[in-house]
Amino acid sequence: MRRIVIARRRLLQGIGGLVVGFSLAPGMAAAAGKTVASDQVDAFLAIGRDGAVTLYSGKVDLGTGLRVAVRQMAAEELGIGIEQITLIEGDTALTPDQGPTGGSTGVAVGGVQIRQAAATARQALIRLAQERLHLPASELVVADGAVRPAAGGAGIGFGDLVGGRDFTLTLDKAAPLVDPSAYRLVGRSLPRPDLPAKLSGQHTYVHDFKLAGMLHGRAIRPPAVGAELLAVDDASIAAIPGARTVRRGNFLGVVADSEWAAIRAARALKATWTAPANLPGSDQLYAAVRGTAVAREDVLASRGDADRRLAGAANLLRASYEWPPQSHASLGPSCAIADVRADGATIWTASQATHKFRPVFARFLGLHPDTVRMIYLDGAGCYGMNGHEDAAADAALMSQSLGRPVRVQWMREDEHGWDPKGPPQVLDVRAALDDAGAIAAWETVAWLPLNTPGLPAAPLLAPAAAGLDQPNGQSAGLTQLNTDPPYAIADMCAQIKWLRETPLRPSNLRAPGKIGNTFAVECFTDELAAAAHADPLAFRLQMLQEPRGIAVLRRVAERMGWQPRPSPGPIDASAATLVGRGIAYVHYKNAENFVALGMEVAVSRATGAVRVTRAVCAHDCGLMINPDAVRNQVEGNILQTISRTLFEEVTFDHARVTSTDWVSYPILTFPDVPTLEIELIDRPHDRPMGVGEAAAAPVAAAIGNAVFDAIGVRLRRAPLTPARVKAALAARAA
Numbered sequence: 001m002r003r004i005v006i007a008r009r010r011l012l013q014g015i016g017g018l019v020v021g022f023s024l025a026p027g028m029a030a031a032a033g034k035t036v037a038s039d040q041v042d043a044f045l046a047i048g049r050d051g052a053v054t055l056y057s058g059k060v061d062l063g064t065g066l067r068v069a070v071r072q073m074a075a076e077e078l079g080i081g082i083e084q085i086t087l088i089e090g091d092t093a094l095t096p097d098q099g100p101t102g103g104s105t106g107v108a109v110g111g112v113q114i115r116q117a118a119a120t121a122r123q124a125l126i127r128l129a130q131e132r133l134h135l136p137a138s139e140l141v142v143a144d145g146a147v148r149p150a151a152g153g154a155g156i157g158f159g160d161l162v163g164g165r166d167f168t169l170t171l172d173k174a175a176p177l178v179d180p181s182a183y184r185l186v187g188r189s190l191p192r193p194d195l196p197a198k199l200s201g202q203h204t205y206v207h208d209f210k211l212a213g214m215l216h217g218r219a220i221r222p223p224a225v226g227a228e229l230l231a232v233d234d235a236s237i238a239a240i241p242g243a244r245t246v247r248r249g250n251f252l253g254v255v256a257d258s259e260w261a262a263i264r265a266a267r268a269l270k271a272t273w274t275a276p277a278n279l280p281g282s283d284q285l286y287a288a289v290r291g292t293a294v295a296r297e298d299v300l301a302s303r304g305d306a307d308r309r310l311a312g313a314a315n316l317l318r319a320s321y322e323w324p325p326q327s328h329a330s331l332g333p334s335c336a337i338a339d340v341r342a343d344g345a346t347i348w349t350a351s352q353a354t355h356k357f358r359p360v361f362a363r364f365l366g367l368h369p370d371t372v373r374m375i376y377l378d379g380a381g382c383y384g385m386n387g388h389e390d391a392a393a394d395a396a397l398m399s400q401s402l403g404r405p406v407r408v409q410w411m412r413e414d415e416h417g418w419d420p421k422g423p424p425q426v427l428d429v430r431a432a433l434d435d436a437g438a439i440a441a442w443e444t445v446a447w448l449p450l451n452t453p454g455l456p457a458a459p460l461l462a463p464a465a466a467g468l469d470q471p472n473g474q475s476a477g478l479t480q481l482n483t484d485p486p487y488a489i490a491d492m493c494a495q496i497k498w499l500r501e502t503p504l505r506p507s508n509l510r511a512p513g514k515i516g517n518t519f520a521v522e523c524f525t526d527e528l529a530a531a532a533h534a535d536p537l538a539f540r541l542q543m544l545q546e547p548r549g550i551a552v553l554r555r556v557a558e559r560m561g562w563q564p565r566p567s568p569g570p571i572d573a574s575a576a577t578l579v580g581r582g583i584a585y586v587h588y589k590n591a592e593n594f595v596a597l598g599m600e601v602a603v604s605r606a607t608g609a610v611r612v613t614r615a616v617c618a619h620d621c622g623l624m625i626n627p628d629a630v631r632n633q634v635e636g637n638i639l640q641t642i643s644r645t646l647f648e649e650v651t652f653d654h655a656r657v658t659s660t661d662w663v664s665y666p667i668l669t670f671p672d673v674p675t676l677e678i679e680l681i682d683r684p685h686d687r688p689m690g691v692g693e694a695a696a697a698p699v700a701a702a703i704g705n706a707v708f709d710a711i712g713v714r715l716r717r718a719p720l721t722p723a724r725v726k727a728a729l730a731a732r733a734a
Contacts, residue, residue, distance in 0.1 A: 090376025332380025350379025477512025
């Protein structure tokens with residue numbers, strides 16, 4: 001059994017108000033011995049003497065509704081209400097390591113583990129009760145926080161059975177789960193417990209968290225990526241009371257007693273840096289991608305002999321698609337608080353991977369991992385690794401240097417300029433049509449950054465600048481998935497050219513890689529349908545064999561009132577606004593959700609601006625724990641990806657990122673929000689697949705297909721900006 005070794009003082013300091021109701025053992029110091037071993041029931045739940053249940057989740061709620069969904073899953077197995085459950089999340093001293101929160105795994109992995117722990121606990125409670133009630137387990141049920149005779153009569157409360165004590169049980173993956181026909185809570189749209197405080201302004205975000213005696217810090221970033229620090233003029237901030245500098249190698253920061261003083265000091269500090277020019281510049285980005293050294297080549301999927309079939313094809317089509325680097329663009333800049341001492345460290349962060357980063361922080365701080373504690377607090381959104389971990393590293397280095405707690409709040413130019421980016425993608429596709437107008441052969445060749453967990457191009461900024469040892473950087477996500485079409489094509493091959501580097505520090509941005517890949521695959525599918533003079537929906541359905549995929553496509557078509565015809569539609573040469581429709585489909589990661597999306601767009605002939613007027617989505621994620629939370633996530637995915645498709649693109653010169661505010665990096669605004677129509681398909685007997693990413697994947701393709709339907713010109717580079725649309729219209733007119 002793995003035990004956490006951590007100083008009692010630091011444990012008490014970090015717990016704060018999070019576990020006031022913790023009653024697993026008497027005294028808060030006992031929490032230091034709590035197991036976090038992921039094969040133990042006690043790692044996931046505890047029952048207090050009053051019968052209340054505390055859940056411990058290594059996965060965190062990033063706004064997806066995990067806080068209600070996990071309660072529903074556990075409460076269903078324990079026969080209690082969700083109001084009897086307290087949830088602690090993302091605290092490395094108290095919660096098991098369930099992996100980072102990403103890839104829609106909050107419910108699909110984390111929730112399923114907690115549910116299994118609850119089912120194991122239910123069986124144990126029944127065994128304890130049968131000894132005292134003198135009844136066989138088959139005649140007992142759990143209900144209302146007690147084990148009772150199924151025939152009726154008094155039972156024994158959970159608190160009396162095990163309250164305040166460990167279960168000391170290995171999680172039983174075979175413990176039977178409640179049958180879907182008996183669900184009381186799973187499948188219901190129950191309200192999220194965190195919303196009242198968020199809506200009333202009382203919720204504690206990481207930005208609001210305070211420690212007694214803490215200092216306020218700002219990291220000073222160089223004027224160019226890779227610059228070295230030559231000199232610092234400490235006298236330049238001498239007039240600001242309490243301001244001082246922290247320098248460790250090329251890492252430079254300022255701290256002060258107040259946040260405003262820290263901001264003033266960051267602006268006033270004079271420092272001299274080298275001026276490298278290591279970036280290719282945005283205008284040369286895609287040429288640079290193609291010119292980057294290839295580390296290795298992989299075949300992601302292959303059947304038949306696509307090379308041979310394409311080599312002799314009479315009706316061959318080719319296209320190249322390009323997806324830009326993008327920022328996470330969190331509305332609130334990243335923030336963290338660190339208290340680093342000689343005997344250990346406690347770090348409050350909005351990281352979605354506290355357990356994963358714990359050894360990283362321990363390494364560069366020179367501490368044993370057992371003495372480092374990371375505690376999750378809500379941030380302002382991330383959808384992948386944004387600046388949260390970097391802000392935490394800034395705070396940790398400053399705190400270690402000064403021996404005081406330090407709060408670091410990034411500024412807008414830090415967030416846009418220095419967060420790791422979703423990397424650029426290039427995909428070349430070619431395919432051949434047979435005499436009947438069906439796809440005979442297909443090939444995808446994708447240029448993607450090598451995105452293994454040891455990606456050396458994504459270290460945390462502060463320790464890298466300070467020259468400190470840290471494990472290799474974090475994954476940019478499974479960017480290669482969905483490069484192969486989901487259709488029954490006899491001869492098909494999808495190849496990946498893994499690039500050794502990418503111009504900007506890469507990261508896993510929501511649905512990493514899959515949006516750009518689906519943009520290429522589904523837009524090219526439409527190109528093939530147009531070449532075959534076929535209706536885009538019918539063209540897909542004749543090649544699709546997956547029943548659940550067929551179901552979501554038909555649902556969208558029915559909801560849209562889809563009228564069969566080839567694309568593009570009839571174009572009125574005198575119309576000021578051109579309208580079109582498009583459809584796209586994805587089997588997410590070829591293993592998870594089934595999503596079909598229809599879009600209607602209006603394109604201004606004068607300005608080139610594209611506006612999505614209607615989005616219709618059919619979404620199948622298997623078992624839905626909380627349909628309202630599912631709907632919210634589907635809507636959020638669609639809106640965020642409309643923004644990424646139409647507006648978002650990181651620009652940079654030869655030294656640094658230049659899109660560092662909301663003018664140079666615009667996002668979707670409220671007036672541009674379309675009508676959203678969501679069809680949710682519930683499959684209570686299937687596994688839950690999560691819902692945090694999948695609906696994002698087909699958005700860009702559906703918009704691209706709708707724009708083609710409207711203007712008759714195919715745009716293959718995102719975002720579909722007014723300038724690019726106008727250029728396409730001008731080229732068509734010429």
